[in-house]
Amino acid sequence: MEENVQESMLEMHLDYDGGNILKETVRWSRFLSVVGLIGLGVCLLVTVLMLMGGALLTAFSQVMPGIEGFAGVLLIFCLFVFGIVGILVWMLYRFSTLIRRGIEMQDQAIFNQGMKSLKIYFLISGIFAILGLLINLISLTSLFHP
Amino acid sequence: MENQQPEIINQLDNFFNISFDANMRAQIKQVALWAKICALCAFAGYVVTLVVVIFGQRDYSLEAEGFSVGAFLRSGNAGGSIVGVLVSALVGGIINYFLYRFAAATGRGVESMDTLKVNEGFNSLRIYFKIFGIILILSLSLVALGILVAIVAFGIGR
Numbered sequence: 001m002e003e004n005v006q007e008s009m010l011e012m013h014l015d016y017d018g019g020n021i022l023k024e025t026v027r028w029s030r031f032l033s034v035v036g037l038i039g040l041g042v043c044l045l046v047t048v049l050m051l052m053g054g055a056l057l058t059a060f061s062q063v064m065p066g067i068e069g070f071a072g073v074l075l076i077f078c079l080f081v082f083g084i085v086g087i088l089v090w091m092l093y094r095f096s097t098l099i100r101r102g103i104e105m106q107d108q109a110i111f112n113q114g115m116k117s118l119k120i121y122f123l124i125s126g127i128f129a130i131l132g133l134l135i136n137l138i139s140l141t142s143l144f145h146p
Numbered sequence: 147m148e149n150q151q152p153e154i155i156n157q158l159d160n161f162f163n164i165s166f167d168a169n170m171r172a173q174i175k176q177v178a179l180w181a182k183i184c185a186l187c188a189f190a191g192y193v194v195t196l197v198v199v200i201f202g203q204r205d206y207s208l209e210a211e212g213f214s215v216g217a218f219l220r221s222g223n224a225g226g227s228i229v230g231v232l233v234s235a236l237v238g239g240i241i242n243y244f245l246y247r248f249a250a251a252t253g254r255g256v257e258s259m260d261t262l263k264v265n266e267g268f269n270s271l272r273i274y275f276k277i278f279g280i281i282l283i284l285s286l287s288l289v290a291l292g293i294l295v296a297i298v299a300f301g302i303g304r
Contacts, residue, residue: 122180129187
């Protein structure tokens with residue numbers, strides 16, 4: 001029992017300032033995630049409507065001729081992109097709500113789950129950052145080898 | 147009476163009864179690592195984009211928020227696009243600087259068990275999200291203004 005108390009004393013604790021900083025952080029991240037979720041919903045709706053109307057296929061066929069026959073592939077690609085962005089925004093939303101609830105309810109488990117969501121958010125962002133950098137590097141090589 | 151002062155400070159210090167245990171510290175380290183990767187990739191992306199634009203490539207992708215958001219600028223006017231990319235790189239650089247600061251300070255704080263450093267890191271994360279939020283508000287306001295202008299122009303045209 002005494003050991004546990006000593007361990008708890010030695011551990012780092014979230015102090016008053018840290019709690020306030022985190023509360024403000026999650027306020028902004030929640031705003032971003034809610035706007036992101038709404039924006040994603042609107043984009044999904046517009047994409048489905050455009051695919052149904054054929055406008056998206058016409059636009060894509062100007063960049064990539066012959067894509068008209070691959071409407072299904074395009075739809076799957078769009079859904080894949082929306083899925084990934086959706087997971088990203090959802091993780092940010094989970095981080096915001098769980099961290100806030102964890103602080104308010106003084107619940108370590110909920111707080112840990114919130115931090116886990118932030119980890120997944122940055123993990124997915126990091127993977128896409130690496131991919132984005134690779135694409136940029138490819139565009140750099142095309143500059144020297146036209 | 148004399149003993150009351152430290153007790154109050156102690157209560158304030160443990161106002162939030164949440165601890166950074168070993169599991170939590172490992173998670174924060176992972177968060178810091180991936181956040182650092184995001185920031186460094188973004189910085190490298192800005193440099194590559196600037197090189198591509200300055201050396202006369204017409205199409206270039208614009209890196210924002212650490213990963214390419216698919217913004218694809220097609221430049222008709224090279225000078226204007228260089229200015230555009232410079233502004234984007236500047237704004238993105240400032241945002242990602244705070245992300246890097248978050249990653250560095252939090253990682254260091256967790257390793258040295260320094261709560262102040264961890265708080266400093268979370269403060270940088272707060273600024274990072276805040277700048278993003280303000281940019282989002284400005285962008286949404288511009289979109290709303292554009293829609294309003296379009297509706298008014300359409301009304302006058304009819």
